[in-house]
Amino acid sequence: MEQSRYMNLESPDYYFNRELSWLDFNLRVLEEANDPSNPLLERVNFLSIGSSNLDEFFMIRVAGLQDQLKFGYSYPDTKTQLTADEQLEAISKKNRRNVTLQYQMLNQMKAELAKEGIYFTEVVDLNDSERAEVEAYFQKSIFPALTPLGIDAYRVFPNLNNKLLHLFVHLSNKKERHIAVVPISPLLNRPYILQGENGTKILLLEDIIRSFLDALFPGYEIENVFSFRITRNADFDIHEEDAEDLLSVIEDYLKQRKNGVAVRLEIDTRTSNEYLAESVEFLKNELELKDRDVYYFDGPLDLTVLSEIASSLEDQYPELVYPPFQPAIPKEILQKNIYEVIDQQDVFLHHPYDSFQPIVDFIQQAAEDEHTLAIKQTLYRVSSHSPIVAALKQAAENGIQVTVLVELKARFDEENNVHWAKELEESGANVLYGVTDLKTHSKISLVIKKQADHLVRYVHLGTGNYNDKTAKIYEDMGILTSNEEIAEDATAFFNYLSGYSEVPDYKHLYVSPYDIRSSFLDYIEKEIAFHKQYGNGRMIAKMNSLTDKTIIMKLYEASQVGVKIDLLIRGICCLRPGIKGVSENIRVRSIVGRFLEHSRIYYFHQNGKNHLFLSSADMMTRNMVKRVEIEFPVLDQTIRTEILSILDTYLADNQKARELDVSGTYQYIKNDHPALSAQEEFMREMNE
Template identity: 60%
Template sequence: ERRNGMAVRIEIQQEENYDQEYIHADLEYLLEELGLLERDLYFVNGPLDLTGLGDAIDVLENYFPNLRYEPFKPVYPSELQTTNLFKLAEKRDIFLHHPYDSFKPVVEFIQDAANDPHTLAIKQTLYRVSANSPIISALKTAAERGKQVTVLVELKARFDEENNVQWAKILEEAGCHVIYGKTHLKTHSKIAMVVKQKNGRVHRYVHLGTGNYNDKTARFYTDMGIITTNEGIAEDATDFFNYLSGYSNQPDYHYLHVSPFAIRDNYIEDIEDEIQAHRANGNGHIIAKMNSLTSKDVIRKLYEASQAGVKVDLIIRGICCLVPGIPGVSENINVISVVGRFLEHSRIYWFHNNSEEKLFLSSADMMTRNMIRRVEIEFPILDEHIHEEIMEILKVYLEDNTKARYKLPDCTYQYVQNDLAPVDSQQIFMQKALNEGEQARTSAPRSKMTWFERLQNRLNKK
């Protein structure tokens, strides 16, 4: 039903008594009309449309309660239960690991700023948001209260085009400055900045993440984000929004790597540095977690790293065009895919760098489209405690022998099987969050927030 767009294949449900000759003329007609070749025909032994399974679950879970997941409610971070988010961010970076950590602090980041008389401006990119987004509501409130609100709404977000057009109109009517990004480039970055003026000084607070500002998908997508007041990152965020708004050319950033091209080029440069460090010290190690890996340039460089002896661990949920375990080519590369209760969506890139470790989070996968046709952000983890926490998370993923599958040289996958105690990474993260939430409830100190902040915090949590 699309007015534009090319067909890429024809899928045909192959029944048990299927007779291909019977529909030969129909297939020839379809191929000709759609401009496809015979090689673009795919015969599927099973149903083509799996979207109905969502409705089936709603019906079947009452009959098979033992097959349902145990209910899990994201945990509101204990450190924010007794301290105002902005005050804490002024002291140190805040790390959030969704859906184990609640997404509410990210929503409150915008809500509180909208209601704070000290707020001068809010700037944010929006790629996908929920149908009744509290973030959209907060941005409208901020504009109506006289704050300068700049929002980039990506109109080319696949399947959300119509939804985003409506949000853009609503935000414009509320007085927001709505921009639509760079020509021919999708803006897939996840960044928000709040600017406040207190005691004669301007303070900038920045949220950077790997996932969308969508409070609904944040309950079942695994993502990571930080809230920081680091001056270098804040200056980069200002330059980034000026660039998107057309007020400046592509800037030179202090800490951020911004595609098109810069993320790929910096990643390849970091791999090269790891190769040189390994040749000098023999301890090269790269860990990367992403949704998909398709970039030929990155794959070639990872092969080169493997051939130099660098150990490479890849955690890739979906498409992986790299083939591990080929002697002389990729024998030092290990690829696993973790598929569990939550959709693995966070992107993490780590380099040992002869103990001078480099760790980045990013909105981008190492895919050609992310590298050259999108505006993406990769940002460093500068806080040592957050760095250690993310490394522990990566360690758990690599030890998963319950939901993890490893890729073989023939491009098939097999479950990880060993004699070690069972490790289900997502279950471990859920239990960790629940334990920390319970510990916070039983040993919570007297709140340092004012009565108004406590009331506002309680209302936001509802």
């Protein structure tokens, strides 16, 4: 009898908690700010990314746990058996360590920036002429946009917007004391940069306002003022089944999000005095928050401002940012008609090393070709000035039948997607809003052309969004093909989305919420069987996150019989590697670097058959149960060899890769092999 049958693979000791694993990922992002191999302004930017990530984590994940408590949902996490309350306590403890480190690194980088002539300063430290310049700027460009909100019996506690900076003010006159709140508009530029002979001085908007705050309260003395910021629940249920128009439902949802329940309160303690404790207690009571929801910082709040600062300085200090990198056009399609190339061979693209322009050309050339009959495409997240959308609109206006599924429920891109849905509809395109109760996260395009007396179909399948902006910083993969069986699958997929039919019987594609998890389990089971017979079991999987318990348990079974498993997981990993008798044949690595690792690659050795898949889906329950995702095989042997070589390069990384141990700690990989950063290697290869 197999060893796994004697062991309880559901034991909570064999899993990491999803939320705590996410905090470990964000720590890896923050730690990049400490890596001297990163240019200084890029290190500053990593601190900003960490703050942006954390905002979303609180708005969605922490908010969800707080909702569970609020509504009496007492079931524990299925993997680690932690209740919502226990998870919130653990999150508070771990996150405080993370943000303490973040602010320590900020102070360290301020000193390093000062050596380069870049200074973070305040109004009180300016000379007379600089102060006069800043005061004039305040009077002309800031003061008119400020609205102080008094709080008393006649003016109730105001509705304070999500993620907005506010000033909390204690003031008095000869008769009485008062409190007020000053919201700081996000439309005002937060960093103010002074250029002088002695270098660059950076002031923050809230510090400028605080220095001239008496202008808002004439006749009153400012006794104390501090900055604070509220994070609100942004995760609401969208009631789709009874909706006559999902567009209007989403628009109502966006309004609701701005006023969600508070989940976090951040306090800047630098200017606080004896009034701070009572002020925070007042805010906690008004916002119905607990002590664990309050974070105190000896520094500015909302460090996402650091990315604005870094961006504004990169031209002036080019030596402090990454060297420029220009994506390449693959040689096989360079200066050629992309459709003529696809007629002859499949084309592989590895972004951002390969340019995203061929994907734009794929749609643009179809829009301009009189032989094009139809274009069908899914859109999840697109840029604000998307050339893809522009080409689709042009195609519709040219009389081509255009069908676009715009996923309105793409979190934090809902407003942008509502806009594009309306634009596409006005151009004459057929616009689908998604699938009831599911998010359509798949990345697929289908172009149908008439050639002589027959039709030819062309397909693009990818792991990343049709977004020309993020394609410059997200690592993703895609394949362009005219393979007839893939085209038949693509046609069936779009017909299923746009019309009424039973779930298609695909020849090559696996589509969630029905098939992807089953395909993974099936291939792992086959790998186990092959290993028992031939002793050469091998799997490699690259993804953003691994959370699905069913798949983790099957990976444990494979490890127990001796299958060697390498997992490249950028973010969350609930699998605990290195447990004797359970997961000692599983190695988990994470790469955080210049580009965001986003592709999903799944390789099964299968005794030399080398089955290789790309997918829009991670091994996460939500991807395989609550989303429309596509997993597709790499059929071309040349492309398969190239992707396997890419995986080997990732596994050889000893500069940016960290390995997860059984305790949950990630350690940089150190070995005697020549120094190799996978991302640097891919850039070098593109420039050859």
